[in-house]
Amino acid sequence: MRRFLSCALSAAIVSLFFVLPSSAAEAPAKKEVDCSKCHAGLTAKKKVVHAAVSMGCPACHSGIDDALKVPHKKTTSFAKGLSADQPELCYGCHDKAKFTHTVVHAAIGMGCTACHNPHASDNEKLLIAPVPDLCMNCHDKAEFTKKNVHPPVADKMCLVCHDPHSSDNYALLQKAPSVICLDCHEEVAKRPHALAGFGGNGHSLGLPKAEKKEKKEPEGKKKEKMDPARQGKPFSCTSCHNPHSSDSVRLFRYPARTPMELCKNCHKY
Numbered sequence: 609m610r611r612f613l614s615c616a617l618s619a620a621i622v623s624l625f626f627v628l629p630s631s632a633a634e635a636p637a638k639k640e641v642d643c644s645k646c647h648a649g650l651t652a653k654k655k656v657v658h659a660a661v662s663m664g665c666p667a668c669h670s671g672i673d674d675a676l677k678v679p680h681k682k683t684t685s686f687a688k689g690l691s692a693d694q695p696e697l698c699y700g701c702h703d704k705a706k707f708t709h710t711v712v713h714a715a716i717g718m719g720c721t722a723c724h725n726p727h728a729s730d731n732e733k734l735l736i737a738p739v740p741d742l743c744m745n746c747h748d749k750a751e752f753t754k755k756n757v758h759p760p761v762a763d764k765m766c767l768v769c770h771d772p773h774s775s776d777n778y779a780l781l782q783k784a785p786s787v788i789c790l791d792c793h794e795e796v797a798k799r800p801h802a803l804a805g806f807g808g809n810g811h812s813l814g815l816p817k818a819e820k821k822e823k824k825e826p827e828g829k830k831k832e833k834m835d836p837a838r839q840g841k842p843f844s845c846t847s848c849h850n851p852h853s854s855d856s857v858r859l860f861r862y863p864a865r866t867p868m869e870l871c872k873n874c875h876k877y
């Protein structure tokens with residue numbers, strides 16, 4: 609006795625017929641089924657194919673038990689016959705430590721596939737859209753498109769400053785706040801900044817101790833300086849400047865046409 613099963617999938621696949629010997633009809637051997645016969649569209653013509661796919665579909669879909677029955681018979685309690693929920697599924701092969709630093713991107717909680725296609729993509733790193741379009745799927749574009757745009761933002765370099773997964777720094781920064789800015793603005797720490805003539809040191813830049821060339825402060829004052837105008841945020845370059853874009857000159861965070869108009873947001877004279 610022979611069993612025939614036909615299936616018409618997407619436009620790419622017209623139709624197929626499967627022919628099974630009677631012995632296999634009762635207990636289909638799932639490992640022998642070539643999934644790509646019906647699902648080639650997942651990876652066809654894509655620039656980047658996930659290396660995991662060449663390890664076989666069951667590397668992730670261990671629960672697709674009867675691939676010839678449509679809808680498939682599933683033996684796991686997870687959606688799509690997956691062997692685990694995200695992100696645990698991905699941690700099976702990718703080092704969890706990268707995704708679990710002290711500051712974790714809330715997007716991780718929405719699933720790795722909020723940003724990555726698990727099978728294939730035309731974008732680098734299997735992204736569902738290139739950066740920064742990807743980021744704008746969830747973040748308001750207005751923050752990045754004010755009158756004066758910071759050149760690294762205009763150049764789509766979000767990842768020069770941010771880790772997309774997790775970081776030990778505030779705001780998922782690649783380095784501590786302020787320190788990251790000095791990578792490109794070294795000169796700012798070399799001469800008095802924002803104010804001159806007050807003992808020649810310039811304004812505090814919110815740099816951690818090791819980066820400072822100023823005189824040492826007593827033990828008790830070692831804790832992080834906080835931004836007086838924004839509760840819970842550390843005091844740093846970005847207390848005065850918007851790192852992305854601004855309608856003011858010098859990327860000032862607040863509406864200000866001159867430096868003095870900026871000062872009044874934190875100081876009363």
Ligand code: HEC
Binds near residue numbers: 615638646647672
């Ligand atoms: C005979 C053709 C055929 C073969 C072979 C086949 N599939 Fe499918 N598969 C389908 C069809 C048809 C669907 C249903 C599409 C739908 O419901 O949108 C489907 C759906 C799926 C789904 C989605 C299930 C869901 O709950 O949404 C997964 C995952 C899947 N297949 C994995 C596999 C794997 C892994 C293999 C190989 C072990 C495989 N398929 C082999 C035809 C096939």
Ligand code: HEC
Binds near residue numbers: 647660669690
């Ligand atoms: C790295 C793990 C992984 C591998 C390997 C993998 N898949 Fe998937 N697959 C997933 C995840 C995760 C989803 C769910 C996507 C989502 O919910 O957004 C999925 C969803 C699907 C779906 C549902 C349709 C869709 O696009 O969401 C089908 C069909 C499917 N996989 C088939 C396959 C086939 C066939 C293979 C082998 C060629 C395969 N998968 C290999 C992780 C994987």
Ligand code: HEC
Binds near residue numbers: 697
């Ligand atoms: C069965 C093992 C396995 C699983 C499970 C797995 N991956 Fe992978 N993945 C790999 C391998 C192998 C590579 C290639 C080597 C590397 O970059 O680490 C890779 C590479 C990647 C890359 C980089 C691709 C590139 O072009 O550089 C991304 C992104 C990725 N995986 C995301 C995921 C996501 C998201 C999941 C969970 C849905 C996942 N992986 C689950 C094995 C796996």
Ligand code: HEC
Binds near residue numbers: 739773
């Ligand atoms: C907010 C979007 C987003 C989410 C959510 C996300 N990723 Fe990524 N991922 C990226 C971006 C962007 C890159 C490219 C990084 C680069 O090019 O430097 C990347 C790169 C990768 C790479 C390639 C190696 C590397 O670190 O550059 C792997 C592997 C990876 N991601 C796995 C995962 C896994 C596993 C999850 C879920 C735990 C996940 N990603 C969740 C955006 C995301």
Ligand code: HEC
Binds near residue numbers: 712714743745767
């Ligand atoms: C799937 C949705 C999603 C995508 C895509 C996404 N994010 Fe997020 N992101 C969030 C959510 C949710 C939060 C937490 C709420 C908030 O701050 O808006 C967040 C917060 C952040 C934060 C602040 C983290 C903190 O702890 O202060 C940064 C920085 C960030 N995202 C950068 C990025 C970058 C860069 C990209 C693109 C590579 C990106 N995001 C893509 C959802 C997303």
Ligand code: HEC
Binds near residue numbers: 760768
């Ligand atoms: C020059 C470095 C730099 C670049 C480039 C950069 N950011 Fe940021 N981003 C920061 C800093 C610093 C903060 C923390 C600001 C603060 O003090 O509140 C931040 C904060 C954020 C936040 C948290 C919410 C907020 O607005 O404060 C999100 C989301 C974010 N960035 C997304 C992005 C995206 C998307 C891109 C690319 C379009 C990008 N960033 C490019 C430095 C940068």
Ligand code: HEC
Binds near residue numbers: 769789790857859
């Ligand atoms: C990847 C390099 C890079 C990084 C990192 C970077 N910047 Fe910039 N920034 C530039 C470039 C290029 C310009 C335009 C030329 C200039 O004014 O030096 C610029 C301009 C500026 C300006 C405007 C100057 C003006 O005259 O209008 C400010 C303010 C500024 N950056 C602050 C910051 C802050 C704050 C950080 C850290 C959150 C930072 N930058 C990190 C590259 C960078």
Ligand code: HEC
Binds near residue numbers: 790
């Ligand atoms: C207390 C507020 C404040 C802080 C903190 C601050 N700035 Fe500024 N910044 C200013 C003011 C005010 C100006 C405008 C000076 C002028 O035009 O005379 C300025 C100007 C700049 C410029 C334009 C070129 C220049 O030097 O005049 C850059 C670039 C810049 N800042 C980067 C930074 C970086 C990087 C940090 C952190 C390391 C930082 N700023 C911290 C207030 C600040």
Ligand code: HEC
Binds near residue numbers: 803833871872
């Ligand atoms: C975002 C808030 C903020 C803005 C804007 C700001 N400052 Fe400050 N300023 C501070 C903080 C915080 C300190 C204390 C730093 C410390 O503890 O070393 C400080 C310290 C000072 C001091 C040292 C004396 C003191 O009160 O401790 C002077 C002088 C000063 N600021 C002047 C200015 C001037 C001038 C401007 C405008 C160009 C300005 N500030 C803009 C937050 C700000």
